[in-house]
Amino acid sequence: MAETDLVDWLRFSTVPGIGPRRQLALLHAFGEPGLALAASEAALREHLPESLVSAWRAAAAAPSPQVDATLAWLQTPATAVITLGDANYPARLLDLPDPPVLLYLKGCAAQLQGTMLGVVGSRGATPQGIANARAFSAALSVAGLGIVSGLAAGIDAAAHEGGLDGTGGTIAIVGTGLDRVYPAGNRALAHRIAEAGLLVSEFPLGAPPKAEHFPRRNRLIAALSHGVLVVEAALGSGSLITARQAVELGREVFAIPGSIHSPQSRGCHRLIKDGAKLVESADDVLDELDWQARLLPQQRSITSPPQRVSLPPTPTSEAGVDDVVLSALGHDPADLDALVVRSGLTVEQLCAILLGLELTGRVATLPGGRYQRLA
Template identity: 55%
Template sequence: MSSIPVQVISQRNIEPDIASWLALDLIDGLGDESMRCLLATFGSPAAILSASMTSLERVVKRKVADNIIGGADPQKLNASLKWLEDPQNSVITLADPDYPALLLHIPDPPPLLYVKGKRALLNAPMLAIVGSRNATPQGLSNAEAFAEAASNAGFSIASGMALGIDAAAHRGGLRGRASSIAVVGTGLDLVYPASHRKLAHELAERGALVSEFPLGTPPIGSNFPRRNRIISGLSRGCLVVEAALQSGSLITARQALEQGREVFAIPGSIHSPLSRGCHALIKQGAKLVESAGDILEEFGCPSGIPILVPEGGEAAREEFLLLKHLSHDIIDVDTLCLRSGLTVETVSAMLLTLELDGIIASLPGGRYQRLR
C-alpha cells in the first residue's frame, strides 16, 4: 500500500491532507471520473492511497490500481509541495469550502484546481470572453472594451490566455475593477504561449491563473478543448467575440449551453470568416449583443455603461469626413477613393492621421478597418 514519505512533507507548512490530494492527482492513468468514483467509495485521498489492491480493483482497472499502490513519483510530488510554499500559490479540492460553487454543478468538475493568485476570485461573478487566435483589430478592440466594461460592472473576466481575443479580454478585465482569471491548459509552472509571460505575471499579481493539470504538464493539444468546460463552468455567461465555424471558441459556447449558461455573440461583417461562428451561434439562439450593456441587462445589472464620446471639433477635421465612407468592414484605398471622390494622395494622408489617432487599423495588402 502506498504512502507519502514523511520527509516529503516535513519542515513545510503543508497539511498531510493536501499532500494526499496532490499525490492522488499525480497517479498515472487516473482520470477525473475514476478519481471521483474512488473518492465516493473511500471518502478521502488518504484512504484511497492506503487501500488494498482488491478493494481498489472494485472501482478502477487493475493497471490504475497497481499505479495507486505504487504511489506518486516522489520528485513530482516534492516539486508540487515546494510550489505550494509560495503564498501566491494554492490548491483547491472538491472537499474545500472555497471550491467554486458554479463549477460543482457541471457534469465533470475537476477534483483539484491549482491556483496562482487571488483564489477568492473563483467564486466571484464571472463572464467568459473567448474568440479567435487570429483576431482582427476590430475584434481585439471589442474584446478589450467589453471586458473592461463588464469588469467595472463587477464581473471578473474568464478566458484561456491564448493569442488574440483571449489575451485582449484579459487586458480589458485587468483594467477594470473586478480583474480577470486565466484557465490554462498546462501546469502552472509553465507559461503558454511564452509570449504571454508578462500577461501571466499581471494575472498572477492582480487576478488569477487556474489549471486542473499537475505542474510540469506541457501544452498538449487535447488539454485546451478540455479546459474550456472550466472557463464556461466558472462563468454566468459566455461571450464569443470572433470565431470561424471550426473555432475552438464554439466548443466553449456549446459547453456553456450544456451547463445552462447564457451565451452571447457579437455580429460582424457577412464577408468575414471570423463572423460566421458568431452568426451561427445567433441563429441557434445566442443573444446578439452590440454593447456590454446588452449583457449586463441579461443579468439584471444596470445598462448605463458610459460611452466616451470625444468633445470639440473632431468631426470638423477633414480626415474625419472620410469616416462616413469607411465602415467596420475591411476596405482598400481604391474603394475609398471611389466612395469619397478624393485622390489617392489625399485619402492616404487622411488614413495615416486616422491610424495614428487609433481610429483605424492598417492591415496587410493596403487594406484598412475602422476600430471606433
C-alpha cells in the same frame, strides 16, 4: 488543511492515467484520498480497470517528486491549492460531470467567489475583434463582472487586458502547469494577471501544453462563468466548443456579429442562428444577466479610441505595404483615424495605398469616410 491531507490529495490527483471521472468514482467509493490510496487491489478492481490497478498501487507507495515540487512551490507568495473537499471550492464547477478534484492557484484566490463572464474568441483575431474584446471586457469589468478567459493569443489576451482595466478583474484558466506560460508571448500578461488577478489550472506543475488539455480548460471557463461572450470565431473554432459547453451547463451565450466577408465572424453568426444573444454593447450583456450594477453613460460606448494593434514592421515592398493595410482594415468598416493607429502609417501614405487597393477591387469606399475590405 493539514499537510498530510494535502499530500494525500496531491498524490491522489497525480496518479497517471486516472482522469477526473475516475477520481470522482474513487472518492465516492472510499470517501477521501488517503483511504483510496491505501485501498487493497481487490477493492480497487471494483472501480478501476485491471490495467490501472497496479499503476495506482505503485504510485501510492512510491516517493513523489511531483508532490515535493508542489509543496516547495506553495512556499512562494500568492500560491494555493484548493481541493474538492475545501469549503471555498468554486460551487459552479460542481455543475460539471467531471469537476477537477484539485485546482492550482496563483494570484488573488478571492476572485473565484465573484460573478464572472467568459470572453473567448479566435487566436487569429482581426484588429477590430481585438479592440471589441478589450472594450467589452473593460466595460463589463468596470460594472463588477470578473472576466474569465484562457490566456491564448488574440481575443483571450485582449479580454484579460480589458478585465485588468476594471474592478471586476480577470481570471486566466490555463492548459499547462502554473510554472509554465503558454503561449510564451503572453508571459508579461500572465505576470500581470498573477499580480492583479488570478491564474488557475487543474494540471500539475510541469504539465506541458498538450492538445487534449485545452478542451478541459474550456469546460472550466464555461462552468465558472454566468455567461460566455464569443467575440470572433471561425467555424470549427474551440470557442464554439466552449459556447456549446456553456449551453449544456445552462449558461447564457452571447455573440458579437461581424462582417459577412470575414471568416472570423462565421462562428458568431452560427451561434446567433442557433439562439445565442446578439450583443452590440456591454449593457446588452448586463441586461440579459439582470446585473444590478449599471454602467455610467460614458462607460456604455464600445466605440472608444482605437487601440494600437501590434503588426509586423512596415515592409518596403508595395505588396507588403498593401498587406499591412489590409490586415489593419480587417473585415469591418474603418476610418482613416483607426487605420493610422493600427498600421503606424501616415494619412498621406494610407490615402495613396487605399486608392490603389480601391482601383484593384480589394477595398471599397463607404459613406462617412470609411473603408471596407472586399478581399
